[in-house]
Amino acid sequence: MALLQIAEPGQSPEPHARRAGIGIDLGTTNSLVAVVRDGGAETLPDTEGRHLLPSAVRYLENGDVVVGHDALEAAGDDPFNTLTSVKRLMGRGIQDVRRLGEQMPWEFVSHESGMPYIRTVAGDRSPVEVSAEILRVLAARAAAATSDPIAGAVITVPAYFDDAQRQATKDAARLAGLKVLRLINEPTAAAVAYGLDKAAEGVIAVYDLGGGTFDISILRLSKGVFEVLATGGDTALGGDDFDHAIAEWMIAEMGCDDDLSPANQRRLLRAAREAKTGLTDADSVPLRVEVAGKALDTELSRETFESLVSKMVEQTVRACRRALRDAGLTVGEVGEVVMVGGSTRVPCVRQAAGNFFGREPLVDIDPDRVVAIGAAVQADVLAGNRRDDELLLLDVIPLSLGIETMGGLVEKIIPRNSTIPATRAQEFTTYQDGQTAMAIHVLQGERELVSECRSLARFELRGIPPMTAGAAKIRVTFQVDADGLLGVSARELSSGVESSIQVKPSYGLTEEAILTMLRDSFEHAEEDAELRALREQQVEADRLAQTLQAALEADGERLLDSDELEALRAGLARLQEVRAGSDRDAIRREVEQLGRATEGFAQRRMDDSIRRALSGHRVDEFAER
16 A cells, blocks of 8 residues: 655645746847756757747737747838837836837727737737737747746846736736746846855845836845845836937938838838947947938947937936935945846946946846846745745835825825835724715825826725714725735724725836826925825815714704804804815814814703703613613
């Protein structure tokens, strides 16, 4: 008889069995997959030895899908059906992509979900579906390279991806048949790779400039704990923009119209990309291209190229400065600068980062591969293959999360740069007597007013027992999971009624919107504080006015003489008049004055209520009870 094997839930009964965890860098321009083998993480090549998989997908009329190098090769001849840089569209709405659409030759189609679909000969495709095709190829590459069963994948995303963009990435993985072990920020993954190899401790700046996104993260590494102190960047800035700058210069040199066909645009961009790559090691490169019946045969010098991209490089430096300020650190406190992303090979980019931080950046690990390698290390941990020296990753949320309160104010429940996963709860109460429902409006942003923040979701809590205003206790709980995705629940404590929502907006914030929110919160901090104080006084005035009005209508003529009644009505009118103004001190004084004036009336109403309750009863009846 065979012995019964016992194992912990989720673990193999064979003590030495491995389950592979793969790390995926789903990039704007190129993507990679990596796995830990023989104690070290390495990226996996295709059958031709190429590690980078171009993030390009071509749809054919017969339904076939071509992914990678072959798709990219066909981009110039079949631009409408060959989709590249689709990561820029992840988690965005149709309105958000209009500016990006000026640089993309596709026909965008509105969809009831709010997500932009791209028209192809094989039908309309969403950015999630396109990304899933890339992930399928990477997953198949990993499956062919390892004999161990694949437990799941750690997929990297830009640090500034919001809830919608992260959720879109998870949806793409699910569509590709991949179990997502964790989403981690790309800079954090790079820090994992360097932290393991260099045993680094202290403060590290991760400067990540890829094909379509830029991230700067300030991290503290200590004893295996990677804590993100602050993040910044631009999800619409990268090497693709360098290519467009060169292409625009070429158009000007040739004297062409800006309105070029998609095929000609592709030819220009390909020539621009090759020129940019060549300038990494050369002072000048030849440029020969023919479009729209015009030819260009010239040289592009590194000096000219650097002048074309200087403003974009300066944008990255400004983001670095803001991230340091958010972290409460100075440049001198940064111990190392890690360079990530293929665009950091551009000499003026490395020089700008080195000049700002005052030290030579680390480029020991291939900047194209370092993110995938770090993701593979974390995937190996989450797959259960490492026990002794597991790494702890503490990422942060980029913008505060909260709910709307009376007066159109935002009560922040989880402040920005809080480490995740995070759970925060706060208690609220009802505004009106007998209130049996509460609308919960979830918001994201740094300003004090609802109108200045972004709406994420709305839901209702119903079934609240009718009580006097302020008696109910409603606990609102925000939970941000390890992937940065938000869930919100509301629970009335006395009855236990509860409602919740998983925040999954149909599109995400643009980087421009995020940076504008942060900038505005600093610029308008004093103004917002004054406005919040005013709104709070107005809410207090409204509450008192509403309560007094109801009391006067119910008992005013019965319990007050004509002079007293007239005095309270006059006080109520003064309060309402002052409340319409913007002098919060005047509102506060009227609230206090009217509150004192109503004390006698309130006492009479209480006495009257007690008398009516006792009417027809003897005192000893209550004593017996």
